[in-house]
Amino acid sequence: MAPTTNRNLTIFAGEFPARSETFVRNHAAGFAQRGWRVEVMSSQPGESMSQTELAEVDAMGVTRSYWGAWSPSSAGRALQFAGELMRAPGLVAVLNGAGGWTRPEMFAGHRMRRLLRQSPTGPVHVHYGKYAALLVAAGWPGPAIVTWHGFDANIVPKLRGDGIYRDLFAKDWVHTVGSSFVQRRLVALGARPDRIVKIPMGVDFERFVEIDRSGWAARPLAVVSVGRLSEEKGHAVLLDAAAEVNARGTDLRLTIIGEGPARPVLERQIRDLGLGARVLLLGSQPPARVVRELAAADVFALPGVTAGNGSEETQGLAYIEAQATGLPVIASDVGGVSESLDPGRSGILTAERDVKAVADALVAYAEHPDLRYDHGRQGAAFVRAKFTQAAMLDAFERLYAGEAA
Known part of the structure; x- marks a missing residue:
């Protein structure tokens, strides 16, 4: 990662903002408050997010960018593919070089890589190993910090095989985990132990304030x-x-x-x-x-x-x-x-x-x-x-x- 004095940070997430992923919000907002220029790249906002909630994120000084999703219809996918092919003639090779990933996933990886090319130089931090692996499969050289959670470490290997992250782990990237349980899981999947750092997700204690319940009246x-x-x-x-x-x-x-x-x-x-x-x-x-x-x-x-x-x-x-x-x-x-x-x-x-x-x-x-x-x-x-x-x-x-x- 090249040295940077302008403190630019690019964060990847599946959806942002999402109510079920407050850790990404805390991560992005925390660095924005520290004076970093923060951009979060994701496929789309989380389901049911209101305009008020989106405005709150924007007010934190966090920039949102979206790579979009692969259309559910064959006609829509054909139009998407044709449009992307005009921009990037090499896209066919990317989609066909899947390495265990589906074409829609590789399409996402291609779009993620394209977004990265447009972002300022600085640290790249990817939430979920799956998205980091898609960047690697799409040909992005890195490096990046990868933070693992549950779905990526447990479900994806069961669906695709334990070797699905082989190319990702071949990169000299740093992987962070929130628990020793995930740390052991990554080692079992092939990650280098010396490239894994345990960093539990933190909580905003100004939001989650301790309540004194000792004087509450009896009730159900x-x-x-x-x-x-x-x-x-x-x-x-x-x-x-x-x-x-x-x-x-x-x-x-x-x-x-x-x-x-x-x-x-x-x-x-x-x-x-x-x-x-x-x-x-x-x-x-x-x-x-x-x-x-x-x-x-x-x-x-x-x-x-x-x-x-x-x-x-x-x-x-x-x-x-x-x-x-x-x-x-x-x-x-x-x-x-x-x-x-x-x-x-x-x-x-x-x-x-x-x-x-x-x-x-x-x-x-x-x-x-x-x-x-x-x-x-x-x-x-x-x-x-x-x-x-x-x-x-x-x-x-x-x-x-x-x-x-």
Whole structure:
């Protein structure tokens, strides 16, 4: 990476801004606040993003650029291809040299590379290994910093084979991970251990403020869960546990924030369990609403599982954000989740898919307010010691300086 004095930073993400990827927003906004010129390149804004939310990102001083998506129709794809071919006659070779990637993916890689050519010189930071691999496949020489999450490290290799990142790992690029779990996964996939740096995603503690709940009046236990509605988040386990808690005579109210493919299944499960009056599916919500719901709750619960397709939590930023507000957390010991809380001190860690253990944890917090207050206070202190946004940005900035040297 060439030395730069104008502090230009290019960040790649799948969608930006996206409500489910606050870590990219924190990354971009943090460097903009430090005086960097930040441009985020992605395929498109996240689903359901309002104009107000987009304006908020723009007001942070972050530039948004989009490479667009491959058309779902054959006629649309033909027009796209013809237009791109006029600009770049070598595109046929790029699309055919896929190396395990599909043509739509290679088309995206080509457009990503073209956007990069138009950006100022400076560090390039790619969120998700898949997009870094597409840049390599499209012929971009690099270098870049690559930050890995869950889908790219777990699902993509299961779908395409463990060798899908071979060309990426052959590059002398730096890879960052949020947990030791992902670090081990990358080594197993062929990454060089000396090129992997553990940098947990940081939290904006000015947004996620600790709430003193010790003086709250008695009421039904207010439980909140934040996460995409997909199997690995464990919402089905949480609903079964809520039904068991109800059967034991403990009253609770559960609010689930997030959207995703599991919604129809979860809606049916809520009906079948007779939980319609106790469970609210809020769908995807803006960050401000998420903060309000966390602040109003007594407990955070997200008992993740290893999904049938291999997906599982890698760091679990939602657990960290919840603890920042003083909430005790209930989680399952899968992936890298255990590194995001202090089990037995800031929350309760259960075995995977253990409905009874999750129900026991909920009842314990309902019957013993002092326990949840104590866990909440310790959780707030724990995350503020380990997951500051400043520490994340400092670590990234050191990487940028090192790669530029």
